[in-house]
Each structure stands twice: as C-alpha cells, then as structure tokens.
Amino acid sequence: MAEVILENICKIYGNNFRAIDQLNLSVEDGEFLILVGPSGCGKSTALRMIAGLEDITSGSLRIGGVDVVDMPPKDRDIAMVFQSYALYPHMTVSENIAFSMRLAGKPKAERKKRVDEIAKTLQLTSLLDSKPANLSGGQRQRVAMGRAMVREPAAFLMDEPLSNLDAKLRVQMRAEITSLQKQLGVTTIYVTHDQIEAMTMGDRVAVLKGGVLQQVDTPKRLYESPVNAFVAGFIGSPSMNLFEATLMGDELMSGSFAIRLQDAAFVRRPGLRSYAGRKIVFGIRPEDLYDSSLESGRKYQTIPAKVTSIEELGSEHIVHLNIDAVRVDSGDPDAVDDFGLASNAVARFEPVSAVHSGSEIRLAVDDAKFHFFDPETHLAI
Amino acid sequence: MTRQKRSHHRLKRAVAPYLYLSPSLLIIGLLMLLPMVTVIGYSFQNSAVLRRDPSFAGLKHYQAIFADPVFWASLWHTLYFTCMSVVFHMTIGMVFALMLNSDRINPTLRNILRVLYILPWLFTAVIIAVIWRLLLEPNGVVNSVLMQMGIIGSKVEWFSSPATALHAVTFANIWAGYPLFMVSLLAGLQGIPRDFYEAADIDGAKAYQKLIFITIPQLMPIIISISLLDFIWTMQVFPLIWITTGGGPIYSTEVLSTYTYKLAFSSYNLSQASASAVVILLISLGLTLLYIRCQKAR
Numbered sequence: 180m181a182e183v184i185l186e187n188i189c190k191i192y193g194n195n196f197r198a199i200d201q202l203n204l205s206v207e208d209g210e211f212l213i214l215v216g217p218s219g220c221g222k223s224t225a226l227r228m229i230a231g232l233e234d235i236t237s238g239s240l241r242i243g244g245v246d247v248v249d250m251p252p253k254d255r256d257i258a259m260v261f262q263s264y265a266l267y268p269h270m271t272v273s274e275n276i277a278f279s280m281r282l283a284g285k286p287k288a289e290r291k292k293r294v295d296e297i298a299k300t301l302q303l304t305s306l307l308d309s310k311p312a313n314l315s316g317g318q319r320q321r322v323a324m325g326r327a328m329v330r331e332p333a334a335f336l337m338d339e340p341l342s343n344l345d346a347k348l349r350v351q352m353r354a355e356i357t358s359l360q361k362q363l364g365v366t367t368i369y370v371t372h373d374q375i376e377a378m379t380m381g382d383r384v385a386v387l388k389g390g391v392l393q394q395v396d397t398p399k400r401l402y403e404s405p406v407n408a409f410v411a412g413f414i415g416s417p418s419m420n421l422f423e424a425t426l427m428g429d430e431l432m433s434g435s436f437a438i439r440l441q442d443a444a445f446v447r448r449p450g451l452r453s454y455a456g457r458k459i460v461f462g463i464r465p466e467d468l469y470d471s472s473l474e475s476g477r478k479y480q481t482i483p484a485k486v487t488s489i490e491e492l493g494s495e496h497i498v499h500l501n502i503d504a505v506r507v508d509s510g511d512p513d514a515v516d517d518f519g520l521a522s523n524a525v526a527r528f529e530p531v532s533a534v535h536s537g538s539e540i541r542l543a544v545d546d547a548k549f550h551f552f553d554p555e556t557h558l559a560i
Numbered sequence: 561m562t563r564q565k566r567s568h569h570r571l572k573r574a575v576a577p578y579l580y581l582s583p584s585l586l587i588i589g590l591l592m593l594l595p596m597v598t599v600i601g602y603s604f605q606n607s608a609v610l611r612r613d614p615s616f617a618g619l620k621h622y623q624a625i626f627a628d629p630v631f632w633a634s635l636w637h638t639l640y641f642t643c644m645s646v647v648f649h650m651t652i653g654m655v656f657a658l659m660l661n662s663d664r665i666n667p668t669l670r671n672i673l674r675v676l677y678i679l680p681w682l683f684t685a686v687i688i689a690v691i692w693r694l695l696l697e698p699n700g701v702v703n704s705v706l707m708q709m710g711i712i713g714s715k716v717e718w719f720s721s722p723a724t725a726l727h728a729v730t731f732a733n734i735w736a737g738y739p740l741f742m743v744s745l746l747a748g749l750q751g752i753p754r755d756f757y758e759a760a761d762i763d764g765a766k767a768y769q770k771l772i773f774i775t776i777p778q779l780m781p782i783i784i785s786i787s788l789l790d791f792i793w794t795m796q797v798f799p800l801i802w803i804t805t806g807g808g809p810i811y812s813t814e815v816l817s818t819y820t821y822k823l824a825f826s827s828y829n830l831s832q833a834s835a836s837a838v839v840i841l842l843i844s845l846g847l848t849l850l851y852i853r854c855q856k857a858r
Contacts, residue, residue, distance in 0.1 A: 232758050253764035265755035269777040278773070279763035330763070 181243025181256070181333035181366055182208045183229065188238035190224055190390070198224045199390045202238070206334075209364045211357070212395075213381035215371055217413065217512050221390035222370045223338055229368060230259050230336050243333045258327035262339040264319050266311040266326070273298075273307040276325040297325045300359075316344045320352055324359065334366040341376065353380055374414050378402065386410050388510065408557035411462050411550055412509025417497060417525040421462045421507040423554065426454045431461060434503030436482040438546055450560045451551060459560070460507050460552040465497070467548035468526035470534055471541040479543035486538050487522040496528040500542065510557070596841065602834035609830045621835035630811050631836065634819040641730050641801075641815055642794045646787055648734040653741025658775075660742070661749040681739035689803035692732040693719065719805050722812035729801050729813050733794065741786055748782040749775070788851040792844055816840050 183206040190199040199221045206212045214222040227233040229240060231252035240248050247255045266275050274281075276297055277290040298304045301321045311319055320340060327335055340356070341349045357380050360367050371377055377384045378398040385395040386409075394406045398414075405411035411419045424433035429445070431438045445451050451459075471481045482502060490497040499522035506523040526542065534540050551560040602608035606617045625631045656677050660670055680688070695702050696718035706712045718728040756774050765773065776783075798817040801807065807818035816836065824833035 230758075230762060232761065252758075252762045257762065259759065259762050261755045261759060263753060263755050265753065265759040267756060267774065267777070269780070278760075282760075282763055282765050282769055282773075326759075326763075 182206060182210075182241075183334055183366060183368065184239075184241045185225075185229070186239040186241075188225070188228065188240060189236045190221070190228060190233065191236045197390055199228070202387075202390075202392055204385055204392065204395065206366055206368060209366055211360050211367045211369065211380065211382045213369050213371060213377040213384045214387060215374055215377040215384055215413075216387035216393075218372060220387040222372075222387050224390075225387070226259075226336050226338055226368060226370045229255075229334075230257055231255050256333040257336055258330045258332040258334075259336040259338065260320075260323045260327050260340045262342055264311075264323035264340070264343075266319060266322055268311050271308050271310055272303060272314070272322050272325075275311065275322055276303075276329050278326065279330050293329055294325075297328050300328070301325050317348050317352055320344065321355075324356070328363070332365065334368065335360070337367065337369040339371055340369075341371070342373070349376075356380065375416060378414065384414075386413060388413075404559070405550065406559050408460060408462065408507065408552045408559075409510045411552070411559075412511045415464055417465045417527070418509065418511065419462045419464050419550065420468070420524045421460055421509055421552070422502075422504040422524075423507055424459055424461050424504065426451070426457060426459050428455065431459070433505075436503060438480050438482065438544060440546055440549070443547065444549065448551060448560050454551075454560070458554045460554050460557065462550040462552065463544060463548060465525045465527040467545045468500075468524070469543040469545070470498075470526075470528045470532040471543040473529060473532060474543040477543070479545055481541035481543050484524070484540055484542040486534050486536055486540060488536050489534065491530070494530060496530055496532055496534075498526045498528050498532070498534060500524040500526055500540075502542065507552075507554075599834045599837050599841075602831055603838045605831055607831065608834060610828065614831075617831060621832045622839075624832055625835050625839070630814060631819060633811055634814045634816050637726055637813060638795060638815040638817075640726065641733065641797070642791055644730045645733045645737060645794045646790045649738045649741045649790055650783065650787060652734070652738040653745050654779075656738070656742045657745035657749055658771075660746055677742055678739045680736050681743075683736065685736070685797075685799040686803060688732060688736045689800050692728075692735075693804055696728055696732075720809055722809050725805050725809060725813045729804050732804065733797060733800055736800070737790065737794070740790065744782050744786050745779055748779045752778045784854050785851070788847060788854065792847050792851070795844060795847075796840070 183204075185202050185204040188199055188202040188204075189197070191197050202225060204212075214225060216222050224233060228235050229242075231247070231250060235248050238248075239246060242255055242257065267278070270278065273291075273294050276294045280290045280293060294307065295304070298307055301324060303318070303321055303325060306314060306318060306322075311322065314322065320343075323340065337356075341352050344352060353376060356369075369376075369380065378401075381398060383395055384398055384401050386393040386401065388409050394401060394410045396404075401410065401414050405414060405419075408421055412421060422433055424431040426432075427437075429440050429442075431440060440451075469477075469479060471479070484500040484502045486498055487501055488499045490499075501522050502524050504523070528534065552558060553560060603621055604617055604619075605614035606620070607614050656673075659665060660674055660677070662670075665673070683691070694700055697703075698715040698717050698720075702718070703712070703715045707715070716724060718724050752775065756778070757770055760770050760774055796817055797815070798821065801813055801815055801818055802821070805813040807814040807822065816839070820833050820836040820840065823829050823836060827833075
C-alpha cells in the first residue's frame with residue numbers, strides 16, 4: 180500500500196496536443212480516488228501514465244515515495260484492471276490469475292495456494308478451470324480483479340472496469356468493488372465517465388475537463404459546492420439547470436420572470452453583490468424544482484413553465500420543461516442529452532404530480548438552493 | 561394463406577438452396593469428381609487409356625510402385641521438400657510479420673518492407689523457377705557472391721549436383737511461399753488486442769514471454785490452418801521442380817508429382833501413374849480431413 184502523488188504532470192503528444200495539463204493530485208494511502216470526466220478529458224491518459232503505459236512529458240510521479248517516472252510498468256508496484264479486462268482467452272481462469280506469478284517464476288504450489296485464496300475471496304473457486312469465453316460479464320470482471328489482486332500491489336488502477344456490463348450488473352459490481360477495496364485497503368485510482376459510479380464509489384472524486392483538473396473533493400462537497408459551472412453540470416443526473424439572468428438589487432431578472440433572492444444568499448456569497456446590475460449565471464438542480472400544486476405549504480416563489488415531455492420512472496417523474504430564460508452550456512458534452520429540442524430545463528417531480536405533457540404550469544423554485552457562477556469565467560461565486 | 565399455397569411456399573424454400581448450389585456442384589462433379597473416379601478406376605486396370613478393353617489388374621500397379629525404389633525416394637523427397645518448406649515458410653513469415661507489426665520500425669520503412677517482402681508472391685511458379693535457375697547457375701550471382709565472401713571455394717552446381725539439388729529447389733520454394741504466412745500472420749497480429757500486451761507489461765513479461773504466452777497462442781488457429789493448407793499445396797508442387805531440375809539429377813529431386821508425370825507421359829504407363837496419383841490423393845485427403853477437423857474444433 181502506498182500514496183500516489185502526481186505533481187505538475189503534463190502529457191503533450193507529437194502534434195502538440197496537450198492531453199494532460201499540469202495535473203496535481205495526491206492520493207492517500209488506502210484511498211479510493213475516482214477520476215471522472217467526459218470523453219476525451221484525459222482521465223484514461225492520466226491513469227495510463229501512472230501505470231507506465233504512456234510516457235510522462237513532464238512532471239513528477241511518486242508511488243510509495245519512489246519517483247517512478249522513468250520506471251517500466253512492472254517495477255511500479257501497481258496492478259491494472261482494463262476496460263476490456265484483457266483476459267487471455269486461451270488460458271483458464273486459474274492461469275489468468277496466476278499469470279504474473281508464472282512470469283516471476285514462482286513455484287506451482289505457491290501459485291496454486293495464492294490463486295485458491297483469491298478465488299475464495301472473489302467466489303471464483305468453481306470457475307478456476309473455465310476459459311474466459313464461458314464466463315458471464317460479471318465473472319470476467321471478477322477474474323480481472325483477481326489477476327490484479329494476485330500481485331499484492333501498492334496501488335490498483337482501474338480503467339472503466341464496469342462499462343461493459345449491463346445496468347443491473349453494474350450496480351452489483353459497484354458495491355462489490357467498493358467493499359473489496361475497503362477490505363483490502365489498497366490505494367485505488369478508478370477511471371470512469373459515469374458520474375453515478377464516481378459519486379457512489381469513491382472517497383474522493385477528481386473531475387477532469389480537457390486535461391485540466393477542475394476539482395477534487397468528496398462526492399458530497401462536489402455536489403453541494405461545485406467550483407465552476409462545468410463541475411456543477413457534470414455532477415448530478417439529470418444535470419444542473421444553468422440559466423443566464425441579470426441581478427437587479429436582490430432580484431434575478433430572466434426573461435419574463437423575476438426571483439427575489441433572500442438575504443442569506445448574499446451573506447453566504449459576499450461576492451454576489453458585485454454583480455448587481457450585471458449578467459450572472461444561476462444554476463438549480465432538477466430536485467430543487469417542484470410542482471407548485473404540491474408545494475403550496477412551503478411558500479416557494481414560482482415561475483411559469485411549459486411541460487414538453489415527461490419520463491415516468493415510477494419512483495419519480497423526470498419532467499422536461501421550457502422556461503423563459505436563456506440556458507447556459509456548462510461545457511459538458513453529455514449534459515446536452517438531458518434536454519429535448521423544445522426544452523431548456525429538467526425537473527424531478529414526485530410521482531404524485533399530475534402534470535402532463537403540453538401543460539402550462541407554475542414551477543416552484545427553492546432559491547436557497549441556487550448556485551451562482553460568473554458569466555465569463557464560469558467560476559462559482 | 562391456403563394449405564396448398566403454404567405447402568408450395570415450404571417446398572420452394574426447401575428446394576431453393578439446392579438450386580443455388582447446383583451449378584457449382586455440377587462443375588465440381590464434372591471437373592473434379594469424375595476425373596478422380598476415372599483415375600481411381602485406371603489404377604485397377606491393365607493398359608488403361610491405351611487399350612479399348614483394359615483388363616482388371618487388381619492391386620498389381622500399387623504393388624509395382626511400392627516395389628519401386630524411385631517411388632520411395634520420391635515420397636521421402638516430397639516429405640522433406642514439404643516439411644522444410646512449411647517450417648521455413650512459417651518461421652520466416654512469423655519473423656517478417658513481427659517486424660512489420662512492430663512500432664519500433666519507422667512507418668515509411670515498414671510500408672517499403674511490406675512491398676518488398678510480398679514481392680515473391682507476385683511471381684508465378686514458372687518465373688520463380690527461371691529466376692532461381694539463373695541465380696543458382698554455376699556462373700550465376702549466388703556462386704559469385706558466396707565465393708567473394710569466402711563461403712565456398714569453387715563454383716557449386718546447385719541444381720546439377722545430387723548433394724545440393726533437393727536443398728536448392730526447397731530453398732527456391734521457401735523463398736516463393738513465405739509471403740502467404742507473412743500476410744496471414746500479420747493480419748492475425750493486428751487483431752490481437754493491445755490490452756493483452758499492456759497487461760503483460762504490467763505483470764512483468766519480457767519480450768520472449770509475450771511471444772510465447774500471448775502472441776503464439778493467439779495466432780495458433782491461423783498457424784494451424786495455414787500450415788495444413790501449405791502442406792497440402794506444397795505436396796502437389798510440380799512446375800517449380802519440373803522447370804529447375806526435372807526431378808534429377810539421378811532422381812535426387814524426384815517428388816511424387818514428377819514421378820507420376822514421368823510414369824504417365826514418359827513411360828506411358830498410365831495405370832501405374834494412376835496408382836501413384838491415388839497415393840498422392842490419399843495423403844492429401846488425410847491432410848484435408850485433418851484441416852477440416854481443426855476448423856471444426858475452432
């Protein structure tokens with residue numbers, strides 16, 4: 180077990196493309212850190228640089244206090260689980276797990292003992308003589324974990340290991356990997372583009388965009404206090420609604436409606452006053468928008484909205500809306516998918532809500548839950 | 561749909577595949593099966609083809625060829641020629657394929673090498689035979705280069721000496737045939753996921769261990785298929801040997817195909833030639849069945 184420290188890590192490809200720019204990250208001993216971001220953000224590149232599969236253009240990388248920048252992968256004391264699992268199809272489960280020990284010339288008896296131990300932990304004992312082609316997705320995933328565990332590495336690196344599984348199995352394997360990591364206590368760096376995996380599995384989450392680290396924090400703080408509009412939009416599903424408005428006194432003016440902000444909003448964010456009379460970006464999560472007909476007791480302010488479509492999920496309704504405001508793009512390419520052509524906002528209503536597609540409604544907003552961002556820099560205010 | 565229409569539709573569906581297959585089956589039957597059966601028939605007749613009413617000979621012609629030392633020499637030469645060709649085709653093909661698949665070689669150079677390495681495949685057997693006859697002439701380039709390098713002291717008659725002729729024709733055949741292996745193995749190499757090698761790098765595999773534990777097992781289906789096909793094809797090679805040595809000198813390069821040809825068209829002993837051809841057919845058939853079994857196992 181060891182801590183992994185990345186200092187000013189850069190990766191520049193031959194065509195001057197900067198895949199990773201000045202990445203600074205410190206992963207504590209035994210910590211489960213998630214690297215998350217949209218496609219092409221450099222998260223897998225960062226992981227591969229830690230593994231030694233990609234050269235580091237500049238910067239320093241230490242694993243367990245040892246500078247490993249110039250070390251080949253085998254000497255870095257890491258194990259990696261690949262997105263494809265990289266299981267050798269011609270070898271049995273047992274041979275796959277014991278492969279690194281075989282390469283190291285370990286005696287057969289020692290290999291068998293270790294493989295049996297791991298198989299027991301991962302519930303693979305009955306499958307040891309099977310070939311990967313005869314295993315289910317979840318079983319293959321466990322074999323890949325076993326192959327990583329057999330080396331007793333200082334750190335586990337996992338590159339989207341659940342992305343090939345179906346949704347149900349993914350939920351199950353999420354829990355299995357998390358509990359295994361806690362049980363083993365091995366420092367783990369886990370790459371995913373799925374922010375639900377990021378929020379549910381990691382001790383901390385590092386959000387990357389365009390090769391630049393945006394924020395690294397606990398899932399709860401990332402959700403509650405995003406440092407910029409990108410993190411705000413990326414974390415949370417459906418994404419946070421971001422709109423352009425003008426701050427006039429203590430009122431947010433946007434299109435045909437105004438929302439009065441409480442004093443507490445200005446007390447919590449002293450910088451907000453400086454935006455008086457100027458444009459500002461405000462964000463509100465779908466779960467902080469309500470069907471006003473169900474919220475009469477709470478005295479929320481309301482704004483007009485038109486329901487464009489509804490996704491009834493049983494436990495909740497995802498309601499796509501159109502409100503009279505200019506939507507702001509967070510810079511997350513995946514966020515676009517949350518909005519239909521005719522909608523610019525998403526709300527999460529209770530299943531008792533009776534709104535239907537095409538209806539004009541009053542949308543109750545909890546202004547205490549607003550997030551504010553600078554319209555130019557998109558940094559949180 | 562009425563019952564009559566339904567049964568008509570079912571009949572059409574059942575017959576259609578055989579109608580599509582029938583032209584090819586007819587051609588195979590006329591051009592392959594019929595001659596094959598005829599040759600098998602000839603091998604049991606006295607004076608086949610030459611007489612209108614040939615008599616039944618039983619296994620006489622088979623006994624005759626099995627008693628002929630030239631037949632056994634031809635069989636041994638065929639096996640040597642075939643085995644050496646297949647082994648070297650595979651080895652050279654594998655080395656070149658690994659080179660062409662390597663990231664360490666400059667991409668431009670790789671493209672040039674790819675064209676150069678594939679060149680022998682573009683020549684017909686006759687051209688290859690003529691090229692190597694010229695190169696291996698006593699006054700040819702090969703002797704001249706080897707003498708200048710001090711490897712040989714005097715001119716060697718590669719195709720005319722019984723000691724070297726079989727090796728020389730085998731060498732020419734190896735040169736002509738490795739590109740098939742190279743191209744097939746290169747395609748196979750390009751299909752091996754990169755993750756396998758990266759996982760092995762992390763596990764501490766050295767280059768030779770990656771070759772033994774990943775590359776070769778991954779290529780094994782291709783290696784087996786191509787080797788068997790090459791074995792079948794090489795066993796039947798005729799023009800290269802016929803043009804370079806004609807089976808000589810003193811039968812030293814006689815293979816089953818030239819032996820059979822000579823029986824048929826030099827000695828006009830078509831019955832014995834048919835018996836020899838049937839022996840070749842049986843060996844090829846055995847190998848083909850092995851190939852089909854390997855394909856099914858995959």
